[in-house]
Amino acid sequence: MSSYGERLDQVCAARGTLCAGVDPHPGLLAAWGLENSAAGLERFSRSLVEALGERLAVIKPQSAFFESFGSAGIAVLERLLADIRDAGALSILDVKRGDIGSTMSAYAQAYLADGAPLAADAITVSPYLGFGSLQPAFDQALRYGRGVYVLARTSNSEGGQVQLAQSEGLAVAQQIVDQAAAANESSGQSAIGLVVGGTHQSLGCDVSGFNGSILVPGIGAQGGRMSDLPTLFGAAFSRVLPMVGRDLLGAGADQNALRDKATQLLESVAEATQHDS
Amino acid sequence: MSSYGERLDQVCAARGTLCAGVDPHPGLLAAWGLENSAAGLERFSRSLVEALGERLAVIKPQSAFFESFGSAGIAVLERLLADIRDAGALSILDVKRGDIGSTMSAYAQAYLADGAPLAADAITVSPYLGFGSLQPAFDQALRYGRGVYVLARTSNSEGGQVQLAQSEGLAVAQQIVDQAAAANESSGQSAIGLVVGGTHQSLGCDVSGFNGSILVPGIGAQGGRMSDLPTLFGAAFSRVLPMVGRDLLGAGADQNALRDKATQLLESVAEATQHDS
Numbered sequence: 001m002s003s004y005g006e007r008l009d010q011v012c013a014a015r016g017t018l019c020a021g022v023d024p025h026p027g028l029l030a031a032w033g034l035e036n037s038a039a040g041l042e043r044f045s046r047s048l049v050e051a052l053g054e055r056l057a058v059i060k061p062q063s064a065f066f067e068s069f070g071s072a073g074i075a076v077l078e079r080l081l082a083d084i085r086d087a088g089a090l091s092i093l094d095v096k097r098g099d100i101g102s103t104m105s106a107y108a109q110a111y112l113a114d115g116a117p118l119a120a121d122a123i124t125v126s127p128y129l130g131f132g133s134l135q136p137a138f139d140q141a142l143r144y145g146r147g148v149y150v151l152a153r154t155s156n157s158e159g160g161q162v163q164l165a166q167s168e169g170l171a172v173a174q175q176i177v178d179q180a181a182a183a184n185e186s187s188g189q190s191a192i193g194l195v196v197g198g199t200h201q202s203l204g205c206d207v208s209g210f211n212g213s214i215l216v217p218g219i220g221a222q223g224g225r226m227s228d229l230p231t232l233f234g235a236a237f238s239r240v241l242p243m244v245g246r247d248l249l250g251a252g253a254d255q256n257a258l259r260d261k262a263t264q265l266l267e268s269v270a271e272a273t274q275h276d277s
Numbered sequence: 278m279s280s281y282g283e284r285l286d287q288v289c290a291a292r293g294t295l296c297a298g299v300d301p302h303p304g305l306l307a308a309w310g311l312e313n314s315a316a317g318l319e320r321f322s323r324s325l326v327e328a329l330g331e332r333l334a335v336i337k338p339q340s341a342f343f344e345s346f347g348s349a350g351i352a353v354l355e356r357l358l359a360d361i362r363d364a365g366a367l368s369i370l371d372v373k374r375g376d377i378g379s380t381m382s383a384y385a386q387a388y389l390a391d392g393a394p395l396a397a398d399a400i401t402v403s404p405y406l407g408f409g410s411l412q413p414a415f416d417q418a419l420r421y422g423r424g425v426y427v428l429a430r431t432s433n434s435e436g437g438q439v440q441l442a443q444s445e446g447l448a449v450a451q452q453i454v455d456q457a458a459a460a461n462e463s464s465g466q467s468a469i470g471l472v473v474g475g476t477h478q479s480l481g482c483d484v485s486g487f488n489g490s491i492l493v494p495g496i497g498a499q500g501g502r503m504s505d506l507p508t509l510f511g512a513a514f515s516r517v518l519p520m521v522g523r524d525l526l527g528a529g530a531d532q533n534a535l536r537d538k539a540t541q542l543l544e545s546v547a548e549a550t551q552h553d554s
Contacts, residue, residue: 025379064376064383070355070394075348094380098403099341099373100433102302106341117347126375128405128428130435151405156377158407165442165449172442172449 004122004147005190008213008241011057011090016266017273019058019092019215021245022048022080024065028246032253038072041065045080051255052262053087060092060215060243078117085121092215093120096151100133108140112148122147124195124215128162131179138183141191147213148192152176153205155197155218164204173205184211198224198232198242208235216240220247226268230275242269281399281424282467285490285518288334288367293543294550296335296369296492298522299325299357301342305523309530315349318342322357328532329539330364337369337492337520355394362398369492370397373428377410385417389425399424401472401492405439408456415460418468424490425469429453430482432474432495441481450482461488475501475509475519485512493517497524503545507552519546 002010024044026036032047034040045061053059066077077093084091097107110116111123122141125134125148134150141148153163153173163173170178180192193213196203199222207214214233218224219242230237244265251261279287301321303313309324311317322338330336338361343354354370361368374384387393388400399418402411402425411427418425430440430450440450447455457469470490473480476499484491491510495501496519507514521542528538 023379025383027379062380062383064374064380064387067395068383068387068393070387071348071352072394074351078347096374096376096403097341098405100431100435102300102304103339103341103371106302106339106345110341110345110347116345117349118344126373126403126405128375128403128436128439129431129433130438132435132438133433154377154406156406156410158377158409159405161407161409161444161452162405162439162442162449165439165444167438167442172439175438 001145003145003189003191004141005212007121007145008058008090008147011088012241015055015057016269017241018056018266018269019060019241019243020052020056020248020262021094021217021243022059022061022249023245028249031250038069038076041069041073042076042079045076046083047253047255049080049083049087051258053084053089055259055262056089058090058092058241059084060094063093063095074118081118081120090121092122092124092147092149093118094124096124096126098126098129098134100129104133105136108137112137112140112144112146114144120146122149122193124149124151126151127176131176138192142187142189146191149195149213149215150176150180150192152194153196153200153203155199155222155224160204171205177205177207177210180212181210198229200232203232207233210236210239212239213241214239215243217243217245220244226272227275229272278422280422280466280468281418282489284398284422285335285367285424288365289518292332292334293546294518295333295543295546296337296518296520297329297333297525297539298371298494298520299336299338299526300522305526308527315346315353318346318350319353319356322353323360324530324532326357326360326364328535330361330366332536332539333366335367335369335518336361337371340370340372351395358395358397367398369399369401369424369426370395371401373401373403375403375406375411377406381410382413385414389414389417389421389423391421397423399426399470401426401428403428404453408453415469419464419466423468426472426490426492427453427457427469429471430473430477430480432476432499432501437481448482454482454484454487458486458488475506477509480509484510487513487516489516490518491516492520494520494522496521498522503549504552506549
């Protein structure tokens with residue numbers, strides 16, 4: 001069985017290193033001419049995979065927009081995850097779960113176990129209850145060749161309150177980075193990734209020696225620029241998986257427009273990479 | 278419209294101040310003679326509300342155990358929330374969500390808006406992205422007379438890494454407590470509560486002046502004792518909503534055994550309260 005890190009490397013080598021964030025908020029559905037309902041969400045999801053599923057390496061649905069339609073929305077999410085898999089892309093389901101004990105195990109079972117209705121290739125998790133509380137997710141990811149992205153330093157301005165607070169002389173974000181690196185080192189896989197926003201002037205944590213994937217939101221609408229990433233991430237730039245959301249889906253429901261925008265974004269990643277090497 | 282704080286006070290005055298945590302993990306379903314499936318989960322949920330729904334003030338389902346069955350599990354959760362409402366109890370849906378911007382708004386819409394399939398009387402949220410990032414949930418709660426419990430100091434041993442880290446001379450947990458209190462003061466309602474574990478020798482944060490509900494997990498199986506709560510919470514004890522999970526549901530599927538156990542737990546709350554006054 002391939003590890004998550006190996007699978008990610010393969011699909012990025014073939015398709016380019018880019019993750020599409022899928023945040024179907026009511027305004028986006030309206031812009032696509034769709035109603036704000038589970039049926040609208042379903043049409044949106046299917047169009048999206050049809051346009052981009054065989055072209056992009058990674059697609060990241062945001063669970064909140066499916067949860068807001070209850071079980072009908074979750075049924076759409078199940079289908080979307082299956083469609084992404086069938087199109088040969090990897091899915092990162094953005095759920096930001098974080099809990100303890102049997103509850104964390106249940107989340108791991110829900111999203112990282114073979115055969116689970118909502119199984120994704122990777123999920124995001126939130127470490128407010130401590131890095132160690134996430135262990136059931138790490139165990140399940142290693143078992144099934146899946147991945148877990150831990151929030152370290154997020155793209156929003158309010159995040160510093162918690163993420164830059166210090167204990168034992170280190171910022172919380174840095175502790176998360178270091179513990180994730182140590183866990184990957186120990187497992188010999190790169191099942192654990194990080195979420196580090198691309199909007200900051202400086203990251204506030206040192207990821208230069210990190211040994212897993214770094215998912216970088218905040219590019220485009222939130223103000224981060226693809227061309228700044230090599231400088232911002234330095235030696236870790238080769239680990240960066242840039243995520244674009246509104247910039248891509250804002251191109252509208254037209255499949256050709258979406259594909260053109262994706263091509264343009266892939267070129268901007270390639271340019272940043274060339275500039276870096 | 279009554280505020281969440283008013284509704285909580287009313288139901289606790291009538292039924293006693295106790296919250297039942299509903300964590301239907303596979304072992305619990307097996308102990309109740311039920312299969313580990315959405316159908317087993319449905320039978321469990323209906324039996325539980327039948328036995329305790331008209332007796333207890335608050336019931337707190339843990340979303341993870343429903344999510345692990347995908348849309349079928351979420352359909353069970355929708356029905357459970359409706360059944361709790363029909364039985365006259367309040368629901369706190371334990372989802373520990375936390376995100377930013379339009380995503381946080383979508384979570385608020387999913388769980389705190391009238392008419393949403395998964396609307397609960399209150400939810401739990403996680404502040405790793407900063408207290409301010411949770412504002413859309415606070416806004417929605419105020420609008421609809423619902424509540425939001427923010428994780429401050431959790432019951433698990435790994436939580437201190439983040440929650441006791443310091444910035445500007447204050448522990449993160451203390452900042453959360455203070456910001457929640459200020460927001461309640463400003464709104465004139467008690468829509469914002471806290472989650473503070475009952476397992477610690479000392480809380481690690483000062484909640485003595487808090488002006489909302491304090492949900493306290495960790496009683497029973499995790500080692501916290503009801504009789505210790507008046508000392509542990511001091512002046513804030515009257516704000517405490519103690520939560521029992523395994524101690525109650527471990528009484529088994531027999532409805533009389535469940536009711537007897539609930540009566541016994543309500544007596545231990547009453548004793549702690551008398552001892553305190």
